[in-house]
Amino acid sequence: MAMKWYVVHTYSNFENQAKKSLEERIRLENLQDLFGEILIPMEQVVEMVKGEKKTSRRKFFPGYIFVQMELNDRSWHLVKNTPKITGFPGAAQNEQPTPISDAEVARLTSQISEGTLKPKPKVQFSDGDTVRVIDGPFANFNGTVEEVNAEKGRVKVLVSIFGRATPVELDFMQVEKTTG
Structure with a gap:
């Protein structure tokens, strides 16, 4: 057998x-x-x-x-x-x-x-989360998560640049959740 x-x-x-x-x-x-x-x-x-x-x-x-x-x-x-x-x-x-x-x-x-x-x-972001960009050209900018793509490990964040909310697509590793 x-x-x-x-x-x-x-x-x-x-x-x-x-x-x-x-x-x-x-x-x-x-x-x-x-x-x-x-x-x-x-x-x-x-x-x-x-x-x-x-x-x-x-x-x-x-x-x-x-x-x-x-x-x-x-x-x-x-x-x-x-x-x-x-x-x-x-x-x-x-x-x-x-x-x-x-x-x-x-x-x-x-x-x-x-x-x-x-x-x-590891997916740790949800729509509406406040995050800080920690890598890339937008490092140190804060933004709000607009969309999460777990399959690709990417997140779309609305970053305020010159007073305008600008959508920026970033890798999960380029952002971190901000506390509070």
């Missing part, structure tokens, strides 16, 4: 511990031949903290890990009885879970590699 991918539900913010516990139990039970990879899909995000760029990692699916395994009674019980794991979503108490399709796994792995290669700005 071939290995398939399964979604496994964990306690929120305990994905890493659940993965480590599962890997340890697989090793102790000598069931490595029934398990493949165990993934916690993550992406890099960039945000401005106190005027400095900060890169951090964010989980694509908080509270879930992805386990490649050959499903049988032993592997199923091992996963279900691992600390910090609550079970397989969508499967009743003693019901076998449904694997993820190969197309979905391919999409997921491409998201993971995309996320690590291309840091994404």
Whole structure:
């Protein structure tokens, strides 16, 4: 029987511990031949903290890990009885879970590699926010957010230049929210 991918539900913010516990139990039970990879899909995000760029990692699916395994009674019980794991979503108490399709796994792995290669700005702006431009030709100007384009990581800001509100399109990294 071939290995398939399964979604496994964990306690929120305990994905890493659940993965480590599962890997340890697989090793102790000598069931490595029934398990493949165990993934916690993550992406890099960039945000401005106190005027400095900060890169951090964010989980694509908080509270879930992805386990490649050959499903049988032993592997199923091992996963279900691992600390910090609550079970397989969508499967009743003693019901076998449904694997993820190969197309979905391919999409997921491409998201993971995309996320690590291309840091994404964390969206922290909304229409009407007051911001200060911190980079570029309009540095030190204040303005009001008119439009947010999260896909492109850009924001349109109305900046007052010579007493007139002028729309300026900027990158998320070029502006910061002003307090108060």
